[in-house]
Amino acid sequence: MRVVDLFCGCGGLSLGFQNAGFTIVSAYDNWNLALDVYRLNFNHKAEALNLSDVEHSVEVITADRPEMIIGGPPCQDFSSAGKRDEDNGRGDLTTAYAEIVFHIRPEMFVMENVERITKTRKLAEAIAIFRVAGYGLSQIVLDASKCGVPQKRKRFIMVGRLGEQDGFMDRYLNSGLSKKSMTIADYLGDALGLEYYYRHPRSYARRGIFSINEPSPTVRGVNRPMPSTYKLRHNDPVQSKDGIRALTTIERSYIQTFPRTFKFLGGKTDMEQLIGNAVPVNLGCHVARAIRQYRDDNGLE
Numbered sequence: 001m002r003v004v005d006l007f008c009g010c011g012g013l014s015l016g017f018q019n020a021g022f023t024i025v026s027a028y029d030n031w032n033l034a035l036d037v038y039r040l041n042f043n044h045k046a047e048a049l050n051l052s053d054v055e056h057s058v059e060v061i062t063a064d065r066p067e068m069i070i071g072g073p074p075c076q077d078f079s080s081a082g083k084r085d086e087d088n089g090r091g092d093l094t095t096a097y098a099e100i101v102f103h104i105r106p107e108m109f110v111m112e113n114v115e116r117i118t119k120t121r122k123l124a125e126a127i128a129i130f131r132v133a134g135y136g137l138s139q140i141v142l143d144a145s146k147c148g149v150p151q152k153r154k155r156f157i158m159v160g161r162l163g164e165q166d167g168f169m170d171r172y173l174n175s176g177l178s179k180k181s182m183t184i185a186d187y188l189g190d191a192l193g194l195e196y197y198y199r200h201p202r203s204y205a206r207r208g209i210f211s212i213n214e215p216s217p218t219v220r221g222v223n224r225p226m227p228s229t230y231k232l233r234h235n236d237p238v239q240s241k242d243g244i245r246a247l248t249t250i251e252r253s254y255i256q257t258f259p260r261t262f263k264f265l266g267g268k269t270d271m272e273q274l275i276g277n278a279v280p281v282n283l284g285c286h287v288a289r290a291i292r293q294y295r296d297d298n299g300l301e
Contacts, residue, residue, distance in 0.1 A: 006071035016284020136164030145181035221276030
């Protein structure tokens with residue numbers, strides 16, 4: 001299938017689909033640094049496009065003849081890390097994505113977002129647009145740690161296909177999920193050269209030290225060193241702070257299941273945001289493999 005990635009970021013979802021055997025023909029975003037990184041790592045077209053301008057976006061993307069559109073509209077307005085104001089502007093990109101799909105009408109689409117979107121009005125508006133266009137929908141919240149990602153990161157996934165019944169992908173998306181959450185040690189062994197590390201908590205009521213023998217907490221767009229004033233919590237798995245450090249920027253990209261060969265650009269702050277905002281590669285690959293199995297079982301090319 002000819003796949004187009006919208007809101008592609010630095011390419012986590014694209015790489016997951018590519019690893020599952022899909023052909024990405026183009027990618028679009030309005031974040032120039034992300035596009036620069038994307039171009040470093042992929043050979044197909046990646047261009048700047050204001051996806052909130054639905055009419056112009058439809059004109060541009062139609063020329064790529066997509067059979068499937070994938071993408072994760074920016075989620076900060078729905079995120080637990082944000083202000084949760086779905087009318088702040090970026091929430092509108094969810095409905096813009098739906099309108100682009102509505103007008104282009106690819107055979108299939110995939111939309112990825114934070115778990116919290118299930119409680120928003122914007123998702124209901126997007127679903128209404130997809131239904132008018134004639135898409136059957138499968139909706140699921142996946143725990144990335146059950147999908148080959150050493151990280152507790154819950155993400156909402158919606159897959160649509162023209163003329164299908166609702167729930168058509170449910171058993172495929174649930175198939176192959178691990179019964180056990182993947183730990184950092186499961187994925188990387190002792191490659192990090194440490195057993196415990198610091199991850200800055202959102203609140204000092206929470207612990208900040210974690211073991212590689214558990215899944216990482218969600219990789220966010222910020223990464224701070226452990227402050228000298230940090231006091232051990234009752235549930236920190238160590239008795240001393242000695243030798244404990246935060247993961248490096250590149251180490252965090254491994255937790256997002258980017259390969260060691262993946263190239264990044266920009267300063268530390270930019271790179272942290274790129275990595276924190278990305279779709280974990282293996283999560284994208286899980287979704288893509290589920291779609292491939294569905295298509296194989298139904299005799300679809």
